[in-house]
Amino acid sequence: MIPLEEARERVLSAIPAPDVVGRASSDALGLVLASDVRSPSTVPPFDNSAMDGYAVRHEDVAQVPCVLPVSEDVAAGHVARGIVEPGTAIKIMTGAPIPTGADTVVKVEDTVPGEGSVEILVQPEPGVAIRRAGGDVAKGDRLFSAGEVVTARHIGVFAAVGVAEVEVCRPVRVGVLSTGDEVMPPDVVELDPGQIRDSNRPLLIGLLAESGLQAVDYGIVGDDAGALRGTFAEAARDCDAVITSGGVSMGEYDLVKQVLTDLGGIELWKVAMQPAKPFAFGAIGRTPLFGLPGNPVSVFVAFEQFARPALLAMMGHGALRRPRIDATMGEDVTTDPEKTVFLRVVVESSRSGRIAHLAGGQASNVLSATARADAFAVVPRGVAALSAGDPVTLEMFRWAND
Ligand code: AMP
Ligand code: MG
Numbered sequence: 001m002i003p004l005e006e007a008r009e010r011v012l013s014a015i016p017a018p019d020v021v022g023r024a025s026s027d028a029l030g031l032v033l034a035s036d037v038r039s040p041s042t043v044p045p046f047d048n049s050a051m052d053g054y055a056v057r058h059e060d061v062a063q064v065p066c067v068l069p070v071s072e073d074v075a076a077g078h079v080a081r082g083i084v085e086p087g088t089a090i091k092i093m094t095g096a097p098i099p100t101g102a103d104t105v106v107k108v109e110d111t112v113p114g115e116g117s118v119e120i121l122v123q124p125e126p127g128v129a130i131r132r133a134g135g136d137v138a139k140g141d142r143l144f145s146a147g148e149v150v151t152a153r154h155i156g157v158f159a160a161v162g163v164a165e166v167e168v169c170r171p172v173r174v175g176v177l178s179t180g181d182e183v184m185p186p187d188v189v190e191l192d193p194g195q196i197r198d199s200n201r202p203l204l205i206g207l208l209a210e211s212g213l214q215a216v217d218y219g220i221v222g223d224d225a226g227a228l229r230g231t232f233a234e235a236a237r238d239c240d241a242v243i244t245s246g247g248v249s250m251g252e253y254d255l256v257k258q259v260l261t262d263l264g265g266i267e268l269w270k271v272a273m274q275p276a277k278p279f280a281f282g283a284i285g286r287t288p289l290f291g292l293p294g295n296p297v298s299v300f301v302a303f304e305q306f307a308r309p310a311l312l313a314m315m316g317h318g319a320l321r322r323p324r325i326d327a328t329m330g331e332d333v334t335t336d337p338e339k340t341v342f343l344r345v346v347v348e349s350s351r352s353g354r355i356a357h358l359a360g361g362q363a364s365n366v367l368s369a370t371a372r373a374d375a376f377a378v379v380p381r382g383v384a385a386l387s388a389g390d391p392v393t394l395e396m397f398r399w400a401n402d
Contacts, residue, residue: 001272003381004305004340011281011306015241015288018169018316025158028150030212031168032316037144039161043137047098051129054089054111054118055080055102058126067119074099089118098130105129137161147318169316175235176204177218179228179246179256180294185220199367200245200292200299207303213311223247228259236284240314243307246294248280260291272381274339275364276302288314295364301342304376304397322395329377329386330357337384344373347394356392374398 020034049055060068068089074080076095084090084101092098092105107129110122137143143157150168158166178201186197198220205215216239221231235242247256248268257280260266266282266289276298280291288310292302309320327347335341345356356377360369375394379386386392 001270001277001338004271004273007269007271007273007279007281008306008309011310012313012320014281014283015310015314016286018314020167021170022165023168025150025163025166026155028158028166028168029152029155031150031171033144033146033148033150034167034169034316035146036142037158037163037166039137039139039141039143040163041137041161042134042139043160044131044133044135046133048095048131049092049098049105049129050094050131051105051107052093053091053105053107053129054120055084055092055099055105056089056120056124057084057086057102058104058124060087060089061104061106061120061123064123065119065121067114067117069117089120091118103127103130147316149317171212171214172240172311172314173214173216173238174208174311175216175218175239175242176201176208177231177235177242177244178220179223179244180220181223183220183246199296200294203296203299203367204243204245204292204303207300207308208311211308211312213315223255225255225259228255229263232259232263232284232289236287236289239287241307241311242284242287242289243292243303244280244289245292245299248278248291248293250278256291260289266291272339273301273305274336274341276305276342277339279306281306293364296367297344297364297370300367300370301376304395305342322397325354325394325396327354327356327377327392327394329388329390329392330355331388332386333358333379334385335379335383337382340381341379342395343377343379344370345375345377345394346372347374347396354394356394 070089070091071082072080073091074096075093079097080090080099084099090099104124104126106120106124112119144154178198182195183198184191184195186202208215218231218235221227247254260280263284266280269279270277271279276293278293279302282289290307292299312320343362344359346359348355348357359373375396377392378395
């Protein structure tokens with residue numbers, strides 16, 4: 001058996017560097033910037049009013065209350081025809097350009113409107129309620145740096161400054177297939193004896209989508225050497241990576257194992273972890289292939305520990321791991337001291353801290369408990385048992401509402 005950390009390092013060191021592409025900035029959500037983004041423009045583009053109110057010269061409102069004639073109204077999207085002459089005001093809406101001559105805006109709440117005039121009740125601070133040109137972004141500013149993940153907020157800024165295209169790390173396309181003669185499409189209503197529905201492929205396609213990766217569905221391939229070889233080759237040719245499930249267990253006669261080893265460049269590993277000990281990894285040509293075990297919980301654990309970090313790295317992400325937090329175990333558990341054990345737990349936030357409770361059955365086929373879980377409680381090698389109240393590290397794949 002090889003230690004989990006060594007297996008993960010071998011996977012991460014074998015994956016190709018990201019490709020850089022240009023992409024419409026509005027279409028870059030979740031992608032990683034491949035170069036710094038500088039602003040081609042100034043935001044706001046002009047001095048404008050932060051309030052609905054009256055644009056005035058500050059010296060004209062030194063004594064309040066006072067009454068000023070209002071020469072015109074200026075709405076957002078329009079420019080005042082005239083200027084604020086000494087002793088006058090222009091009515092102004094939020095976002096409208098500050099008229100020439102004015103240096104202050106009195107907010108509407110501090111005024112009483114009259115016939116062609118306004119009474120100012122409160123003396124404003126000089127320059128108040130004016131949003132200066134460039135107060136948000138100056139032309140040439142570095143807005144964002146290479147390596148940042150584009151969020152909706154970034155996309156809003158790109159729009160504000162007029163950045164139409166950005167350089168990003170290309171999205172990674174991942175071919176997904178299930179193997180096994182017993183595995184049937186999920187929409188089969190009546191299963192024949194010995195058959196099961198394919199949960200791994202929908203699970204993996206969803207996991208990829210949750211991490212911003214693109215899945216390509218290659219369906220179910222039965223235990224047939226020719227069909228397996230053909231589908232592996234097609235997926236490797238058309239995708240950036242391939243994930244299979246099933247057929248990599250040790251000691252059994254299995255066509256998947258045979259075909260993967262025949263293809264060359266793929267090794268079968270026994271990783272010192274539970275679940276998901278058997279794991280095939282390598283490349284078909286230059287395309288990485290992750291051969292996950294067949295049991296659905298093992299699929300999830302192996303995806304989280306190997307495929308997800310590797311695929312995120314292929315997309316240029318720097319943060320590859322789930323957030324880790326400290327908690328205490330909610331009940332007694334025994335684990336295999338030879339392996340890193342990933343218990344699926346529900347996290348309870350209590351006054352004394354976070355408590356991890358087993359989410360249900362911990363066998364590698366019990367996907368329902370995994371679906372209810374928030375985190376892995378990671379029990380390191382060398383530990384054979386934890387008691388209720390013992391400290392444990394959690395790897396969070398869902399944040400509880402607390
Ligand atoms: P294998 O590694 O192919 O021997 O599979 C291990 C276990 O996982 C067996 O009980 C399989 O029936 C089950 N299994 C394999 N593939 C799938 C799948 N796509 N969905 C659900 N269970 C599966
Ligand atoms: Mg099988």
